[in-house]
Amino acid sequence: MEFSELIRTGQAQAELLRGPEVPPLRGTLCVTGHHLLLSPGAQATPDLWLLLLRSVDSIEKRVAGDSGTITLRCKDLRVLQLDIEGVEATMDIARSIEALSSLESVITSFPFFYRPKSLRLGDAWHCHPPESYYKRVARETNAWRLSEANEDFNLCPSYPRAVIVPRAVNDDVLARSARFRQGGRFPVLSYYHAPSGTALLRSSQPLTGPQKRRCAEDEELLRAVLAGARPGARGFIVDTRSVQAAKQARMTGGGTESKAAYLGWKRLHRPLERGRPLQESFVRLVEACGDLEQSMDRWLSRLEGCRWLSHVKETLSTACLAQMQPSNGGACILVHGTEGTDSTLLVTSLAQIILDPLSRTMAGFQELIEREWIQAGHPFQLRCAHSAFSHTRPKHEAPTFLLFLDCVWQLSRQFPLSLEFGEGMLLALFDHAYASPFGTFLCNSEKERCLCEVRTRTHSLWSGLNQPKEQRKLRNPLYVPNPSAIWPSVEPQSLRLWQGLFLRWTRPPEPSEVAWEKVWQIVTDQEKAEGSPPTVSASESQP
């Protein structure tokens, strides 16, 4: 196996410092193909300390005298310090970690080797197929159909094999429309809002170019959407770029829908930040959070300067806007930006959490992430290659998914009873998106996952998270199903820094966790005393 070439030393004596309140750990340090191990030796607790090398974001080494210090900054924002005996050992270990943590190859990554005893391969990979969501839609309306036009990923490499499209258009129309949309991402159904009979769709930008090209099939597709909706329904196209940016996109072959070509559709522009500015915002925020000695003024102005909360606010506002129409009068909405794989998904997935009580259950939320992020082709591997500590220049990295999780956290803070999952779930998703023993967040699209045989050769995160012993950390003990839409307040005063994530490792052990732990204890005791199993998520009890 090729790992052995990258591992330059067997082992060394080291001391690990994990933060202000945690006692240091001494023992033998070992680098393996995927992990950093510290075994504390016979006399101490037998617990082995383990770190997935993939989760190392940046590494810094210093030597003084005959010992060295390695500082590891992890993708989950933790900072670890290793004091190692021996200069050579330090250098060797540092180089090994550096090489192993930045391996590019997917199929040599840990998920392909992870074989826990409690799980069976292949479990939960079939939990959330597009067909199951289609069944839900089909119960409400017959205006939509499941198309397998993308069976071989020929129409659109970033779409899954099956997508939901208007029943009135055939696969040829889809093929033509795909050619008119960036990356082949023709408009598909994201969410059907049964109470108003309207739909939320997503796509990428149309390739109008400087000549304002048109595509009859693409127009037909959107006409069919309106025709299939409630009579008299209007359409809104939410472009997640500014008017100016959308116009500029024409020069590079992109563009936006012209009013004349799409009758019944009105275009709105809601600029959302993406790509590098978003990554920089994340980096600056984490930097500010790490400094505990600064003055209040400095902290607040850095919090303002990094603009992270502004991005949270803009994202939530756009999600609210996208939904304002269906529940109020009934309008269909198409969301797209440029590629339709980032801000578009932010808006469509958040809108569903706001509107759809099912997506606020544990099972429904997992289904939403699978359908609207993983299968919808958010390029996790590119976006989450590095986190906030990396020194390498960002290329495709962007914390889009983290921004989504932060917005969900804001919702959970404003509606503490309405979400079945708790902060623990959001933290787990953040951690696993950046480095995980599971295969769920590997690769950039379904096509790549098929090529790598991710489904058959790795374990699904969902089967890991849905084990009873994990669920306890992930569920919200106060959950009470709430059938109505939850409209968040998006005024700046209502939005907060997500301390649980950004200050997870820097603040002293959070005392409110003690309170949380206590509530949990009581709820569990209560369930035991009543002799009934914990309530399962509402979606499972659905007909």
Place this chain on the structure above:
Amino acid sequence: MEFAELIKTPRVDNVVLHRPFYPAVEGTLCLTGHHLILSSRQDNTEELWLLHSNIDAIDKRFVGPLGTIIIKCKDFRIIQLDIPGMEECLNIASSIEALSTLDSITLMYPFFYRPMFEVIEDGWHSFLPEQEFELCSSATSEWRLSYVNKEFAVCSSYPPIVIVPKVIDDEALRKVAMFRHGGRFPVLSYYHKKNGMVIMRSGQPLTGTNGRRCKEDEKLINATLRAGKRGYIVDTRPLNVAQQARAKGGGFEQEAHYPQWRRIHKSIERYHILQESLIKLVEACNDQTHNMDRWLSKLEASNWLTHIKEILTTACLAAQCLDREGASILIHGTEGTDSTLQVTSLAQIILEPRSRTIRGFEALIEREWLQAGHPFQQRCAQSAYCNSRQKWESPVFLLFLDCVWQILRQFPCSFEFNENFLIMLFEHAYASQFGTFLGNNESERCKLKLQQKTMSLWSWVNRPSELSKFTNPLFEANNLVIWPSVAPQSLQLWEGIFLRWNRSSKYLDEAYEEMVNIIEYNKELQAKVNILRRQLAELETEDGMQESP
């Protein structure tokens, strides 16, 4: 009654009331001597009873014959009344203005309020200094009660009874009083049972420009030190401010004259700077523009959280000197009635588990704020909406409550009371039907005969039906010292006070209730389990007895 002269129009029909979280309601507006009442007559719940003394400022506007009065309350609520008829509107507005700014304390509502509830325990006698002293005297005999200030002659802002070192006689106290600002000689604030160290507080020493000294003062302070031990003097002013104070006759303790004491200067803001900070903060919270940058920079510019951080840092420092270094402390600023009390009372919250219980916290407020002579009347005369900048208003007490809230947020299981308790205290400090927060010190309260003529807030609060609203369901007595984090990231805006009227707390309240329900239900089940266990044990012993013969 003279109120009648001030009320030009006692009632107006067809007035529309707009207020946060309620739909607009039309009804009859009535003015009484102490209340503004709006009744819709359809539904009793649709009513507004507002104390005039809760009104901080009013604005009036006219559109044609329709007048609008905007009432800004001291608890930061803003309500609007649409009044048909210009004359009525003007009359109402001028009446409200006159009634909400009555000069005479004896005309205030507490002197007219007759409680509708049964008084179980008279709050005026709930926290007597003698009882409080017993807590200290049971542990040490180094301190005594002094009645030197019985007639308020030695220090007008001190209570009649204070705790001083046993070895210092009343004659010496009189001399020390002459040497301290406002006569506030050093007195005991807190006795730390764990190691016998103490917190004292006082006014600044009147050293003046020529470095005056007072042998009795030095003797008093040194009397509190054990042999060979050092102490700390925490001056809540920065060094240059303390130095400037000498020009006005004030000053600070010179090292040469107090060799066993180390002086530490901290900078806690006071007076109008705090008031302006509050005004800016409340303005920012009410800002309707939907811009994150603007909100954060306004929050920063208000400096409110900076003040919180400074106060908490100083309190932690004092607590640290006492608990970790085993040194006694003397705390003072200029007058010793504001920042000094913030520090001494917060240090006790950190150090003393009893002050985190409801009764203990009430005792703390009584001892360290009311008896200690914080001038509530002056400081809480106006709140964040007032335009007329007077000199004496300052949200010193609100800052203290905010700091307590920050600690409570960080240690949610260590306090017997909840956030609502702090909010209630804030409201009553600014406008109340009870006499507790009237007057500026004990001397004034005695002259007003508050004990005889008004009801104590504690008489009302300490009834079981009220207490249940203020009890923290997560409370578990924690006998440890609790060290709050003062990193800027750990401190937050107190939404329960500052965004209370802008954000509906409906969902948060629901969550809170759900938690309370779960905890109550758990207690019931636990009781059931205990009964069953006992029955089981009984049955087992019966079995044993049957088998044994």
